[in-house]
Amino acid sequence: MKLTVNGREHSLEAEAEMPLLWALRDILDIKGPKFGCGVGLCGACTVIIDGEAIRSCQTAVGDVEGPVLTIEGLAGSELHPVQQAWLEEQVAQCGYCQAGQIMNAVALLQTNPSPGDDEIDAAMADNLCRCGTYPRIRAAIHKAAAKLAGV
Ligand code: FES
Numbered sequence: 001m002k003l004t005v006n007g008r009e010h011s012l013e014a015e016a017e018m019p020l021l022w023a024l025r026d027i028l029d030i031k032g033p034k035f036g037c038g039v040g041l042c043g044a045c046t047v048i049i050d051g052e053a054i055r056s057c058q059t060a061v062g063d064v065e066g067p068v069l070t071i072e073g074l075a076g077s078e079l080h081p082v083q084q085a086w087l088e089e090q091v092a093q094c095g096y097c098q099a100g101q102i103m104n105a106v107a108l109l110q111t112n113p114s115p116g117d118d119e120i121d122a123a124m125a126d127n128l129c130r131c132g133t134y135p136r137i138r139a140a141i142h143k144a145a146a147k148l149a150g151v
Pocket residue numbers: 034035036037038039040041042043044045046055056057058
């Protein structure tokens with residue numbers, strides 16, 4: 001089957017019901033999306049398909065229709081504003097959840113360019129962080145929203 005990831009088309013031999021997360025990590029060696037819970041509860045595996053944040057552990061690779069964006073494909077010649085804000089706010093602690101957090105935040109800002117605290121908390125609620133970086137995540141999303149708005 002064919003799978004476009006980060007702008008590159010791949011041909012892979014995989015069972016259609018294989019979780020996308022397995023295909024990304026184990027076949028294509030794209031390690032940004034992480035295995036956390038494997039059952040759709042933690043968000044560590046979050047990638048973007050057609051602008052929507054999805055749980056790659058809960059998505060069969062055979063069901064993927066649009067191009068997949070992972071953290072590896074986010075930066076152009078410069079970091080994406082969300083990544084830049086993450087650095088400036090020093091969000092990451094152990095880092096394990098952070099690729100999923102960033103992809104979820106990117107998708108949030110695409111649909112809501114100027115979210116309030118409550119909207120951020122609601123949108124990010126299913127992305128768990130054992131290190132408790134939630135206040136910094138919120139601050140970084142506000143900062144990224146301002147950067148994207150050119151403020
Ligand atoms: S690994 Fe997919 S939601 Fe936890």
